[in-house]
Amino acid sequence: MTDSLTSMAITRRRLLLAGSFAAVGTVCSPVFAQRKHYDVIIIGAGLAGLQAGCVLQKQGVDFLLLEGSQRVGGRVYTLDELPGRPEAGATQSGTKYHALNQVIGELGIGTENIRPGAPGMTLLVNDRLSALEDWPASAGNLLPEALKDTPPYGLLPKLLRNGRFLSRPLDWWQPENAGLDIPLHAYLADLGAGEEALRLVDANLNGESIRTLSALDLLRKLAVLQAAGAPMNISGGSQRLPEAMYAPISHAVLMGKQVTAIRQAQTSVELITGDADRFTCRLCLIAVPFSVLRHITMEATLSQAKQQAIREMGYTPVTHVLLRPERPFWRDDGFSPNMWTDTDLGRVFTQTDEQGEVIRLRTWIQGPAARRVDGMPDHEIGKLVVSLLERARPAAKSQLEVERVISWGKNPFAHGAFSHYLAGGVGQFSRDVNRPEGLLHFIGAHTEPSASGMEAAVKSGVRGAREVINRLS
Numbered sequence: 001m002t003d004s005l006t007s008m009a010i011t012r013r014r015l016l017l018a019g020s021f022a023a024v025g026t027v028c029s030p031v032f033a034q035r036k037h038y039d040v041i042i043i044g045a046g047l048a049g050l051q052a053g054c055v056l057q058k059q060g061v062d063f064l065l066l067e068g069s070q071r072v073g074g075r076v077y078t079l080d081e082l083p084g085r086p087e088a089g090a091t092q093s094g095t096k097y098h099a100l101n102q103v104i105g106e107l108g109i110g111t112e113n114i115r116p117g118a119p120g121m122t123l124l125v126n127d128r129l130s131a132l133e134d135w136p137a138s139a140g141n142l143l144p145e146a147l148k149d150t151p152p153y154g155l156l157p158k159l160l161r162n163g164r165f166l167s168r169p170l171d172w173w174q175p176e177n178a179g180l181d182i183p184l185h186a187y188l189a190d191l192g193a194g195e196e197a198l199r200l201v202d203a204n205l206n207g208e209s210i211r212t213l214s215a216l217d218l219l220r221k222l223a224v225l226q227a228a229g230a231p232m233n234i235s236g237g238s239q240r241l242p243e244a245m246y247a248p249i250s251h252a253v254l255m256g257k258q259v260t261a262i263r264q265a266q267t268s269v270e271l272i273t274g275d276a277d278r279f280t281c282r283l284c285l286i287a288v289p290f291s292v293l294r295h296i297t298m299e300a301t302l303s304q305a306k307q308q309a310i311r312e313m314g315y316t317p318v319t320h321v322l323l324r325p326e327r328p329f330w331r332d333d334g335f336s337p338n339m340w341t342d343t344d345l346g347r348v349f350t351q352t353d354e355q356g357e358v359i360r361l362r363t364w365i366q367g368p369a370a371r372r373v374d375g376m377p378d379h380e381i382g383k384l385v386v387s388l389l390e391r392a393r394p395a396a397k398s399q400l401e402v403e404r405v406i407s408w409g410k411n412p413f414a415h416g417a418f419s420h421y422l423a424g425g426v427g428q429f430s431r432d433v434n435r436p437e438g439l440l441h442f443i444g445a446h447t448e449p450s451a452s453g454m455e456a457a458v459k460s461g462v463r464g465a466r467e468v469i470n471r472l473s
């Protein structure tokens, strides 16, 4: 460690001592909270910001982490207060998520196999209900003969089989793939997809629309998925991870501090929070998604490409309605409680208990359907979903109680669930997303081209911490 880092480490240790009587939780010790200047300030206590904080802490760097909400974890959010601890955010890790698994291992958190939901699948397409096995002959199946046997959620992989694959995520930057940075709609149509197939691919797309999503970004994500290994859950719920990451750095985290303005001067960065507090730092690690950053006042000279990325990166809204079934109504109509629909219900997943009994239904509404329902207050969203389900499945009448509505699109600390590139965006700014701009460094799942989700967030936290440590030394 260099001299300056060593002296920082000493300052930090004094600080730790001063803060050591603070309760672990959301409040920092008064001694610590009085300080307004730090070497590094991190904005956002999602996995990226927490991981950066953990690395900085180990290196003895003087830092502060500002979190806008009253909770750490961001888009990792286990609803611990509900039976069965359902996940509202990230659920699956992968056996080959190396960065994530290393942190999980170091913190002594376990992983476990994913508990299966109820068996079977019900399709609601063109207003007709059918069991998966009856789909080829369903009156709602308007697909051409060659695709009749393919369920709607199998269409995208099937259609893509005729096209190009990326063997590694970073191949999206190979010059020969640049021509794929076009709307997915145009790419699939070129591969021979007809209107009904395109409509069904669009219905529950991870993106806003096949007319705007970049085919190249989708192919990169499939390459990432291919390399993820077998899916796993974090034991006890995903929230156990950010909790454990927070514990050793809790003295350096201020909760309820929503950053509303970032001002970059020659040698320091000033941050202003919603409660009119001000902090300054030598270097700033921005760990909020671009969907949030575009709402923060930025007084900084940023490259054109970064400005475009912040403005234009797509974020898919996702809305969940958690429903408790009074009784297993699906035994009355004979259809599986799992559903894939082309309506505003989106998809319905089931959560089971240790005995395999269904304890909850969860709708997964995304894209334009989520935007439509997000226009309503939560209780209206709940009512709408129940009425749509009852209409499709009369056996469900008066059998469903709304437990919770979670809208990632409406959440002011997320403004969406997943980032994606719109057609043309990969070529225009993908290489600039994580490039530092003056004293500002950028981390978060959206900044890692070779990974996605929790793995990307953790990886970016390590990268960002290294960037600032190198500069400070």
Ligand SMILES: Cc1cc2nc3c(=O)[nH]c(=O)nc-3n(C[C@H](O)[C@H](O)[C@H](O)COP(=O)(O)OP(=O)(O)OC[C@H]3O[C@@H](n4cnc5c(N)ncnc54)[C@H](O)[C@@H]3O)c2cc1C
Pocket (backbone or CB within 6 Å): 043, 044, 045, 046, 047, 048, 049, 066, 067, 068, 069, 071, 072, 073, 074, 075, 076, 088, 089, 090, 091, 092, 093, 257, 258, 259, 260, 287, 288, 289, 292, 296, 318, 408, 412, 413, 414, 416, 417, 418, 443, 444, 445, 446, 452, 453, 454, 455, 457
């Ligand atoms: C429904 C859903 C399902 C998912 N499923 C999976 C999955 O199965 N597997 C997987 O790997 N990933 C999944 N993900 C994605 C994964 O959750 C994210 O990619 C990852 O958690 C992002 O971490 P992050 O730190 O980059 O951002 P975030 O988690 O968004 O963290 C940003 C933090 O910044 C805070 N913040 C925001 N604005 C401000 C502000 N102005 N001032 C201060 N703080 C602020 C937020 O409160 C938050 O704590 C899912 C996400 C969702 C929403």
